[in-house]
Amino acid sequence: MGDGTMSGVWREANHFQLLPEAARFLPAMFEAVGAARESLLIELYLMESGRLATMVIDALLAAASRGVSVRLLLDGYGAMGLSTADRRRLEAGGVALRWFNPLGWHSLARNLTRDHRKLVVVDGRVAFTGGFGAVDDFLEAWYEVAVRIEGPVVDDWVRLFVSLWDSPMTRGNQGAPRAQCRLPGAAVPSRGTMRGRVVWGRGYRYQAIRLSLQRRVDEARQRIWICTPYFVPTLSLRRRLARAARRGVDVRLLLPGGDHDHPGVRYAGQRFYGRLLRAGVRIFEFQPSFIHAKFSMVDDWVSLGSCNFDHWSLQWNLEANQEVDDADFATEVAALFERNFAASREVHRDDWARRPRGQRFKEWLFGILDGMVTRLR
Structure with a gap:
């Protein structure tokens, strides 16, 4: 699964659960994060200090405190609203925090390129995607839909995350050294009868x-x-x-x-x-x-x-x-x-x-x- 094709292969034996509205997908995601025992991979475009961001940070810090490896990948523009205090809380609590393409004095086209993906992967076995972000608008003001994913296709989401985490366009906060993100060791088991694939650009x-x-x-x-x-x-x-x-x-x-x-x-x-x-x-x-x-x-x-x-x-x-x-x-x-x-x-x-x-x-x-x-x- 390389970035050259921009899409994964069709995989059988998955299960997909439609989660319309924050009242359904936020509790489902927090429950999954709370049950994490090995790893959490989170990739977001929007993250802004407020009630929802605090809830997310608290959940990630709780996971890190019980030994879960937590990696949070944020867009360098979309997450500019995350306060310095919140960033320091994450780092001090053991969350590995990286930024995609921080704004800089390079080409306009590069500044325009943003990481707009939204992804949560728990223990390499359960994933969520949709249009969500960690800003308070998603609590009540905006109508959003997400999907819960189980089965072999989750491995493709993990690989997609890893390819960007290790990309030259991401960096650790305040110049922190890079640490290679490795794939989970176990293959993702079959979880249902649905056919699906990841497609990206x-x-x-x-x-x-x-x-x-x-x-x-x-x-x-x-x-x-x-x-x-x-x-x-x-x-x-x-x-x-x-x-x-x-x-x-x-x-x-x-x-x-x-x-x-x-x-x-x-x-x-x-x-x-x-x-x-x-x-x-x-x-x-x-x-x-x-x-x-x-x-x-x-x-x-x-x-x-x-x-x-x-x-x-x-x-x-x-x-x-x-x-x-x-x-x-x-x-x-x-x-x-x-x-x-x-x-x-x-x-x-x-x-x-x-x-x-x-x-x-x-x-x-x-x-x-x-x-x-x-x-x-």
Whole structure:
């Protein structure tokens, strides 16, 4: 499993548990961390001092105090909100802390490359991924989804973590010496009957996640349902979605409504609504809160993880998703989609054509800015 292919192999005999909303995935993760006996591998983009970060730090320190090897890999930009006091607590408590690509006086493209992955691996046998982070917004304000993973595919997540932990683009806090992270010695046993694989990307315009989705969209027979908080898709994906809708596939987008942490990104994506609606794509804007989840379903195939459909995810970020090819799991994800569609406002073609000039101006303005971003390298 090398970084050159940007995706793992399909593995059988796994078990995947869908964990929608923080009220389900946070307790499940803390329970697993609390039961750790050998090792913890944690990789996060967002970590900011506050209630949730304190809960995470307390759990990691408790694990380290009972002899668990704890490695925490944070993005050098996304975790800038973690206070010096919290960083010192982690180090003093025995947590090995490393930073991916701290901001520096090097190329703009390198500063733009961020580790956007989200991963927790317990004892090399249980893993969690999704769109979560250790910031207080995930406690109540943001809607998020995660997946609990057991089985042989967990080993691929471990290998992915190790490859970055030992990468030249990571460093220890305050110049701490490097310490090679080694793989768990025992093979991960079979845990179920589900088929899955890890798929990832390392920025610079290559994303196996996007290419995998595009292939599935081209082959779709029944449905293409996509949930993403940052929808600024490539021309290629827009055309594929439109073609699928025209050939009778049920194509739906679940996107944020007015509650958004980056409204400009929302406006930039809305400039594509008109053509998609005319092609028969259905668009739903989630109303209860900001929906930060990233998951897609094409027929019985599901992809869930860190990847958004914007230029940062598709061109610069390190991303990783769990793909699942299982009819029962897809049925559960479809039910989650349906509940979220019911809590959304559907954007209808005729209503959208009558949107006010102020809305159109915002789409134009942020579309121009988005175009400028795509030309950065």
